[in-house]
Amino acid sequence: EVQLVESGGGLVQPGGSLRLSCVVSGFTFTSYAMSWVRQAPGTGLEWVSAISGSGGSAQYADSVKGRFTISRDSSQSTLYLQMNSLRAEDTAVYYCARKYDSSGYYDYWGQGTLVTVSS
Amino acid sequence: QSVLTQPPSVSGAPGQRVTISCTGSSSNIGAGYDVHWYQQLPGTAPKLLMYGNTHRPSGVSDRFSGSKSGTSASLAITGLQAEDEADYYCQSYDSSLSGYVFGPGTKVTVL
Numbered sequence: 529e530v531q532l533v534e535s536g537g538g539l540v541q542p543g544g545s546l547r548l549s550c551v552v553s554g555f556t557f558t559s560y561a562m563s564w565v566r567q568a569p570g571t572g573l574e575w576v577s578a579i580s581g582s583g584g585s586a587q588y589a590d591s592v593k594g595r596f597t598i599s600r601d602s603s604q605s606t607l608y609l610q611m612n613s614l615r616a617e618d619t620a621v622y623y624c625a626r627k628y629d630s631s632g633y634y635d636y637w638g639q640g641t642l643v644t645v646s647s
Numbered sequence: 648q649s650v651l652t653q654p655p656s657v658s659g660a661p662g663q664r665v666t667i668s669c670t671g672s673s674s675n676i677g678a679g680y681d682v683h684w685y686q687q688l689p690g691t692a693p694k695l696l697m698y699g700n701t702h703r704p705s706g707v708s709d710r711f712s713g714s715k716s717g718t719s720a721s722l723a724i725t726g727l728q729a730e731d732e733a734d735y736y737c738q739s740y741d742s743s744l745s746g747y748v749f750g751p752g753t754k755v756t757v758l
Contacts (some may be wrong), residue, residue: 573736588746627750630723631681632738633695633699
């Protein structure tokens with residue numbers, strides 16, 4: 529059974545940092561690209577970042593470019609999102625999701641972890 | 648502001664058919680990139696509902712169907728049921744943004 533379990537969310541002050549983790553199981557981690565998608569309270573989904581199966585390439589939304597870094601550890605089957613210089617507008621539930629193929633759809637999602645940026 | 652547009656809400660009586668549009672541009676849907684759809688029930692993570700414009704994942708009811716033409720795509724729900732009340736999001740890739748994009752979402756209400 530495919531499972532994605534996020535952790536690391538919490539309350540952080542503006543300008544602070546946080547690292548999210550997503551532990552996966554049930555599939556060969558290195559065979560799939562992965563992404564982070566966020567959802568601010570009461571709003572829609574926003575794609576944040578993606579990383580290739582090998583970890584050799586990454587993409588970012590303009591809203592987080594230069595502040596967030598996506599990475600993965602194949603030995604731990606874990607996806608990460610390092611978030612620096614956090615702003616109030618980064619407050620959201622952050623989901624990790626598995627990208628199935630080059631078509632770019634997300635077939636499995638985690639349950640999400642809430643990040644709140646507030647003083 | 649998303650580069651994909653969807654109606655904020657659609658509604659229908661049980662048993663009726665509703666459609667949700669997803670309109671993009673020449674840098675995403677019109678460029679030939681596939682459109683995918685997700686259903687999000689209240690308080691839960693999104694669930695893949697349709698991929699590659701017209702394909703249903705295993706376990707998704709055949710009451711859901713998808714189509715794509717030009718710079719737009721649509722999701723149709725036939726035989727509307729109370730359990731279909733949810734938010735629906737379209738998703739594609741945008742070459743100008745060099746990233747994936749979601750529509751703003753459409754809330755489906757069963758009257």
